[in-house]
Amino acid sequence: LSLKPYLAEAITEGYESALDLAVRETPLDYPDLPPSCPFNGEQIFDPNFPKMEE
Structure with a gap:
């Protein structure tokens, strides 16, 4: 079940x-x-999001 x-x-x-x-x-x-979440599920679960500048 997904x-x-x-x-x-x-x-x-x-x-x-x-x-x-x-x-x-x-x-x-x-x-x-923002009236709605500005991030999608893929972004939320991406451990590298957001990309941090060095």
């Missing part, structure tokens, strides 16, 4: 929860933050 079909939904739900937490815990407000 969980891949649920990945996009999990990212969306997780990001929405994180967004709510960020607004509650920081001086940022919703317009200050």
Whole structure:
């Protein structure tokens, strides 16, 4: 059984929860933050993402 079909939904739900937490815990407000997760599943699970400049 693969969980891949649920990945996009999990990212969306997780990001929405994180967004709510960020607004509650920081001086940022919703317009200050991206309305949806700016990263896709491939990027999130890539151990080399983001590429760090030396």
